[in-house]
Amino acid sequence: MNLEQTMILAILAVTVGMFLWGKWRHDMVAAAALLACVAVGLIQPVDAFLGFGHNAVVTVACVLILSSALQSSGAVDVLTRFILPSKAGPTLSIAALTALAAILSGFMNNVGALALLMPVAIQIAGRLDLPAGKVLMPLAFGSILGGTTTLIGTPPNLIVSGFRESAGLGLFRMFDFTPTGVAVALVGVVFISLIGWRLVPARQKAGIEGFETEAYMTEARVPEDSKLVGRSLRELDDEMDELDAQIIGLVRNEVRMMAPSAARVIRPNDILVIETDAESLADVLSTFGLELEEEEEAPTSDSDKETNDEIILQELAIMPSSILENRSASDLLLRTRYGINLLAVSRQGQRLMSRLRAIKLRPGDLLLLQGPPDALSSFGSNMGAVPLAERKVRIPDQRNVILSAGIMLGAVLLAASGWVSAAVAFAAGVLASMALRTVNLRSVYEQVDWPVIVLLAMLLPVAGVMQSTGAAGLVAGFLLDYFAQGNAVIALVVILLTTMILTDLMNNAATAAVLAPIALGVANQLDVNPDTFLMAVAIGASCAFLTPIGHQNNTLILGPGGFRFGDYWRMGLPLDLLVIATAIPMLLWVWPLNG
Known part of the structure; x- marks a missing residue:
């Protein structure tokens, strides 16, 4: 082991330790690792930030923006209404919800897919008289499984594609992940629907009140x-x-x-x-x-049309002593004076008898208002009304539903065709979304999960050093000598299992970036198909089912499901075993070792 290999392995060991410790955010740890490599001369300063131009980083950012357009337009709400059964029992309802989450996650950010379907899951749990967690955990796991099915389904897929390119093998195509990913997702969804949800502990609901109105x-x-x-x-x-x-x-x-x-x-x-x-x-x-x-009846002046993308819906509660008391929308001239519309009123279960615009408001009333964010904020502060916890109340716009879905489909087909890279295809999709106003121009960059982008951009050069210094080959040799003993199939199982264990303890993108060069090293030493091992890393990095910290979706359901840290493995462990049992033969069939 030479000095460069020692330094990069030491930096990597500390990085993984920091990830597991959890004291620093993942992007901070990645930045520290990158700067440490620069400080000791493993990465030249001029090359330190090349990761921000990497295809995987650009694609992740663009997919997040296009996902937000699907979400805000109401396109997913329309799909949900037609697919989910309204009167089915627990097994069929959970199967339909989990399958829908998996399908959506193949083409949009899986955290966004979960956020869209969480209120639906809670409604289903209430209808079936089930603890919310018994529906929420299947939903979260289904959305994670769906990410394995396409290139853009989850960041680890894009990362391993990037390492394939750096190895001189070219990028993976859009649906190269589909055969293995669909098999894993299908087996997982069937297990969750028939058996898995019954293994989820029945916990008291926590945080559900935020969804009730x-x-x-x-x-x-x-x-x-x-x-x-x-x-x-x-x-x-x-x-x-x-x-x-x-x-x-x-x-x-x-x-x-x-x-x-x-x-x-x-x-x-x-x-x-x-x-x-x-x-x-x-x-x-x-x-x-x-x-x-x-x-x-809202005004339709030219200025209104120009700012149409800035119109939002917001719920406000009228405070005691508010000057709105005993005044109506007509009295207040809401549209003329404030440029906002009153869409609905709620009064603690009472049935209101007057026309909407003529209702005399009272303290405690809930108002559903439409207008520009600044106007709504000004109205609330001046009139003694406070916004409720933010709600994503979406009124589907048929034009935006069609356009946002069409743009996403067009970007997917363009990327799948191979005419341009995925990064270019989805960047074109973002440009089209902005030009056609299916995303809010003012907040378009707020839809990007910047900590994830920074994490990817910072870790990619670090992982590249692992390969260029031969450190990845060194680790690969250790795994082969002490675990696989030269057997390629056992080595494949070791890579998959190692990836699955790490991804339950640290960020899945970080796991993919750490394991991808090692997987390439193992394949090179065994002189077998590197794609088989890269695909194992992609599958393993996506399958975080044992802890609430392994994936953002697991964390999101922790409070609403009332879960404890040790609740996830009860359904997650048998699901992990099924993933291994399904993935290994599928990988050997679709990506043969001698291919």
């Missing part, structure tokens, strides 16, 4: 092309029940009818008075093709 009363206009035209109110009862909503009134020609006859037929331009919660409101509007009454 009071029932709002809102008004929605029936457009001429709505599917409701010509139908009676009686016909809608079951469909409204499925969406946790009900029609409590109808306005026709400015005449309000409370508790209208169930036989009354809906006409174009009728205004339906609907009672529902904020989370269900978007589903009601998109399912029936309705338009929010106040939104329909």
Whole structure:
């Protein structure tokens, strides 16, 4: 072992130790490792930050932005409504939810997929009278499994692709991961659906209150092309029940009818008075093709059109002694004076009898408002109303749903075609999203998880040193001599198992960056197909099922599920064993060692 190898292995050992210690954030540890390599001369200062231009780093950033467009447009909400069963039992409901999470995670950030489906999971748990954790853990694990199926499904896949390129073998293509990844995901989803969720400890719900809302009363206009035209109110009862909503009134020609006859037929331009919660409101509007009454009447000046991408929805609670007390939206001239719309009002379970714009507000009322962030903030502070904990209330916009889904599909197909690299394809997708305003231009860069980007950019040069100094080959030789004893299949199992153990204890991207050069070293010494070993690293780095710290999705469900640190292995350990049992034969078949 020469001096350079000793130094890089020492830096790597300290880096892994810092990752496991958890005192510093992962990006800080990665930066420290990079600077240590520069300080001892293993990396030239001019080359220190080349990682920020790496294909994997650019692709991860672009996929995060495109994922946010799918999320904010309501495209996933539409998909969820058509796929998830509304009256199925636990097994089918959990199977459908877990499978949907896996499918979404193959093409968007899996943390975003989990965040989108968490409220749905909690609603399903409530309907089935199950502890929330028994639905949340299958959802989290399903979203992790789905990341193994495509190049962009998870950062480890992009990282191993980058190491393949640095080894002179070229980049992996979009669907090179699919055969093995789909097999692993399919076996995992079936196990979770039939057996796994039953192994999850039943814990008390914690933090679920953040997803609960009071029932709002809102008004929605029936457009001429709505599917409701010509139908009676009686016909809608079951469909409204499925969406946790009900029609409590109808306005026709400015005449309000409370508790209208169930036989009354809906006409174009009728205004339906609907009672529902904020989370269900978007589903009601998109399912029936309705338009929010106040939104329909909002100003449409040129300046409004230019800033349309800055319009948000926010819930505010009226404080005691607020100057809003006993005043209505009409009294306040909300649209004229503040440029905001009142979309709905909730009053502690009471049914409000007045038209929305004429309701006299009281302390404790919840208001669902629409407008620019600055205007809403100013209104709240001046009027004595405070914003609730942030809620992602999405009113699906058909144009943005189609555009955001089309852009993501186009980027995936372009990357899959091989005409351009994945980084270029998804960067083009981001540009198209910005040009067509499917993402908020002001906050587009806020959608990027910068600690992950910095982690990747800093660790890639460090991992490159492992390869260039021969240290990776040194570690590979140790693993072969003491564990695999020259057997390629056993070596493959050792690489997969080592990766899976490390990824449960430290960031999955960091794990992939550390193990990829070692995997290449093992393949080179055995003179076998390096792709088999790189794919093992990709699979192993994605499968963090034993601890709440191994993956962000595991951490996200810790509070809402009421879990303890040791709860994850009960379903995670048998799932890990199934992953190994499925992945090894699939890897040997799809990526034969002598290939």
